[in-house]
Amino acid sequence: MNVLLTGGLGYIGSHTCVELLNAGHQAVIADNLSNSRVTVLDSIEKITGKRPKFYEIDVCDRDAVERVFSENEIDAVIHFAGLKAVGESCRIPLRYYRNNLDTTLTLLETMGKHGCTRLVFSSSATVYGPNNPVPYFEEMPANLATNPYGWTKAMIEQILRDHCAANPGFTAVLLRYFNPVGSHESGLIGDDPNGIPNNLMPYIARVAGGQLQLLTVFGDDYDTPDGTCLRDYLHVVDLAKGHLCALDYAAEHVGAEAINLGTGKPVSVLELLHAFIRVNGVDVPYVIGGRRDGDLPASYANAEKAERLLHWKAEKSVEDMCRDSWSFILNHTN
Numbered sequence: 001m002n003v004l005l006t007g008g009l010g011y012i013g014s015h016t017c018v019e020l021l022n023a024g025h026q027a028v029i030a031d032n033l034s035n036s037r038v039t040v041l042d043s044i045e046k047i048t049g050k051r052p053k054f055y056e057i058d059v060c061d062r063d064a065v066e067r068v069f070s071e072n073e074i075d076a077v078i079h080f081a082g083l084k085a086v087g088e089s090c091r092i093p094l095r096y097y098r099n100n101l102d103t104t105l106t107l108l109e110t111m112g113k114h115g116c117t118r119l120v121f122s123s124s125a126t127v128y129g130p131n132n133p134v135p136y137f138e139e140m141p142a143n144l145a146t147n148p149y150g151w152t153k154a155m156i157e158q159i160l161r162d163h164c165a166a167n168p169g170f171t172a173v174l175l176r177y178f179n180p181v182g183s184h185e186s187g188l189i190g191d192d193p194n195g196i197p198n199n200l201m202p203y204i205a206r207v208a209g210g211q212l213q214l215l216t217v218f219g220d221d222y223d224t225p226d227g228t229c230l231r232d233y234l235h236v237v238d239l240a241k242g243h244l245c246a247l248d249y250a251a252e253h254v255g256a257e258a259i260n261l262g263t264g265k266p267v268s269v270l271e272l273l274h275a276f277i278r279v280n281g282v283d284v285p286y287v288i289g290g291r292r293d294g295d296l297p298a299s300y301a302n303a304e305k306a307e308r309l310l311h312w313k314a315e316k317s318v319e320d321m322c323r324d325s326w327s328f329i330l331n332h333t334n
């Protein structure tokens with residue numbers, strides 16, 4: 001299969017590209033490098049022995065996307081390209097709406113012109129919003145986001161459902177990711193955010209590596225077993241493999257289908273932190289601070305639908321996640 005990966009040089013896209021190439025598929029990457037580096041291509045080649053075809057383009061640019069489709073026979077698309085920082089989306093919402101919606105619309109229109117009918121979309125657990133009880137099931141209402149980033153995901157899901165309803169041969173798999181962490185075991189690719197990370201695992205890893213001084217645990221007075229928030233951390237290699245299963249599913253089904261990709265196992269902030277310290281034998285100085293605005297006490301998946309429809313199940317442990325996050329930092333600081 002020849003698969004177009006928009007945003008394929010980013011964190012999740014690069015890991016998915018590795019799994020695709022290792023499974024014998026071809027990959028074409030379209031990325032504007034707004035949150036990634038072109039050197040990721042070298043790392044993908046080092047890991048797999050193959051170099052994907054790369055277009056440095058903005059996926060909002062119709063002519064550029066048209067060129068990708070006319071120069072390549074694309075069987076399916078995985079749409080990772082998007083802006084993803086929640087806080088930034090509150091400060092510059094229009095940029096988020098423009099980028100995330102426009103990339104999707106441009107892709108869908110161009111796919112339509114070229115008879116490409118299979119799309120896997122990077123959605124997020126954030127679409128479950130603040131009112132659903134955990135664990136989250138796909139059938140729950142998922143249309144009450146709490147920030148512009150989350151709204152772009154909820155809106156794109158709706159666009160894809162409408163598009164599938166109007167085009168009976170089209171398939172859209174809406175993968176609702178929980179909390180991807182870790183990196184490829186080589187440590188060559190990983191979560192490499194610009195500036196100071198917002199997410200817990202890259203923050204812990206950078207404190208351990210000495211690039212940041214101190215971790216602040218945002219609140220220990222939640223109604224959870226140790227008072228800190230619960231999340232469903234998922235190894236990025238497991239997540240990447242889920243995309244291959246979604247492509248297989250899309251080859252045999254039509255319509256829009258939302259599917260959670262998570263482990264289904266809640267882990268607290270302090271559990272993750274102490275696992276990282278224990279597994280890697282490092283020091284991570286931390287303080288308990290106040291709650292972070294907008295944080296939910298708990299967010300984790302019911303992961304049964306992915307097992308039933310995609311025959312996919314997360315396999316890696318919290319220890320694997322901590323070890324591999326650290327090896328990426330070690331590789332990078334050296």
Ligand code: NAD
Nearest residue numbers: 007010011012031032033034035036058059081082122124
């Ligand atoms: P990332 O920022 O590492 O990767 C996104 C890639 O898309 C980057 O390489 C960026 O340069 C590219 N990009 C952005 N806008 C583009 C455009 N207009 N044209 C071309 N390229 C563009 O993010 P990630 O963590 O790999 O996330 C991938 C997708 O998964 C995103 O859509 C994100 O919203 C979604 N997601 C991520 C998480 C997470 O925790 N990482 C959780 C849920 C959903």
Ligand code: UDP
Nearest residue numbers: 198199200203216217218229231269292295
């Ligand atoms: N968190 C924290 N300190 C940090 C970053 C995150 O205590 O520096 C907590 C955060 O409050 C949340 C959990 O770690 O409870 C996961 O946060 P992340 O931003 O990684 O994921 P999200 O909250 O978006 O699911």
